[in-house]
Amino acid sequence: MKDGLQLEHLRITLGGRSLVDLHESVSPGEVLSVMGPSGSGKSTLLSVMIGQPDPGFTVTGKILLDGRDLTGLGPKARQIGLLFQDDLLFPHLSVGENLAFALPPSIKGRSARQARIEMALEAADLTGFASRDPATLSGGQRSRVALMRCLLSAPRALLLDEPFSRLDADLRRQMREFVFARVQAEGIPAILVTHDVEDALAAGGKVISPLGEIRQAARPA
Numbered sequence: 001m002k003d004g005l006q007l008e009h010l011r012i013t014l015g016g017r018s019l020v021d022l023h024e025s026v027s028p029g030e031v032l033s034v035m036g037p038s039g040s041g042k043s044t045l046l047s048v049m050i051g052q053p054d055p056g057f058t059v060t061g062k063i064l065l066d067g068r069d070l071t072g073l074g075p076k077a078r079q080i081g082l083l084f085q086d087d088l089l090f091p092h093l094s095v096g097e098n099l100a101f102a103l104p105p106s107i108k109g110r111s112a113r114q115a116r117i118e119m120a121l122e123a124a125d126l127t128g129f130a131s132r133d134p135a136t137l138s139g140g141q142r143s144r145v146a147l148m149r150c151l152l153s154a155p156r157a158l159l160l161d162e163p164f165s166r167l168d169a170d171l172r173r174q175m176r177e178f179v180f181a182r183v184q185a186e187g188i189p190a191i192l193v194t195h196d197v198e199d200a201l202a203a204g205g206k207v208i209s210p211l212g213e214i215r216q217a218a219r220p221a
Contacts, residue, residue, distance in 0.1 A: 002028045003067045005157045005189040010061035012044055012053075019057075020045045020210045026157075026189035031180060033192045033200035033207040033216075041210035042193035046159050049191070050082060051075045065156055081155030083163045083179075087146035089134040095121075095145055096130030102152040120148040123182070140171045147179055151186055158183060158190040164199055176202040 005026040012020035019041035026032045036042055048059055051074050063070045070078050089098050099117045107113050121127050124144040134142060143163070150158065163179065164172045180203055183190045192203050200207040200216065207216035 002156075002187065003064075004028050004030070005191070006062075006064040008062040008064060010045075010048075010063060011059070012041065012048055013058045014044075014056060018211065020048075022208070022210070022212050023061075024206075024208070024212070026191060026205075028187040028189055029184045031160075031183060031190045031192055031203035031205045033194060033203045033205060034210055035194055035197065035200045035207055035215055036209050037195055042195075043161070045210060046082065046161055046191075046193060049078075049159060050080055051078050079154070079156045081150040081153060081158045083147060083150050083158065083160050085162045085165050087142040089142060089146060089149075091134060093134075094130065095126070095132045095134060095137070098134065098145060099130075099149050099152055102149045104154055116152060120152055124148050124178075139167060140174060143167070143171075143175050144178060147182060151182060156188060158188055160190060160192040160194075162194055162196075163192075165194075165196070172199075173202075180204065 007022045007024045010020060010022045011018060024032055034042055034045060044054065044057060047053055048057070049063060051070070053059055065078070065080070090101065093101065096117050099120055100113060103113055103116060107116060117130060121129055126141060126144060134145070137145065160179065164175055167175055176199065192199065194200055206214065208214055
């Protein structure tokens with residue numbers, strides 16, 4: 001059963017200064033947007049959530065994922081996916097090999113693994129692209145492959161680190177729609193960190209600052 005993601009009085013401080021102070025719940029398929037300028041604590045929040053806090057920061061509170069307390073767990077054990085600004089595809093691997101890299105060991109057998117890859121390509125409207133060199137893809141195609149690679153690792157939550165910031169206006173709009181639709185279809189909770197109000201509003205959920213100040217209430221279902 002999926003309970004979603006809970007940040008229970010999560011507070012991150014540096015030298016006595018509070019950078020993050022959140023008490024929020026994100027349901028499966030929803031996106032919580034954390035919006036603020038550079039240096040406001042957004043990246044620090046992500047590093048703490050994936051289990052790699054920067055030295056010098058003090059962290060209190062809890063992060064719960066589907067009812068499991070993540071305190072003390074390393075990045076792999078947390079099962080949280082992270083999508084960056086850059087697609088970070090492996091240049092020496094084909095599109096299909098990039099996707100295969102993310103498949104969990106529990107998916108055994110060549111045919112089963114290939115079927116998962118083909119399903120991911122179809123969902124990204126990239127059927128037949130398995131053998132393609134990533135260098136031959138457009139920016140939007142690369143971004144879609146990066147998202148599907150992240151989802152193929154079967155994350156139980158997804159963190160979106162300014163994933164649209166390097167895209168032009170038209171592509172940015174398309175990728176917003178694609179990413180948020182996949183989050184809803186996969187039924188996983190997601191947190192978007194951004195400095196762009198349009199990205200935050202497009203996510204459709206609550207928009208807050210790293211200190212928990214409400215910028216925009218969640219849109220009605």
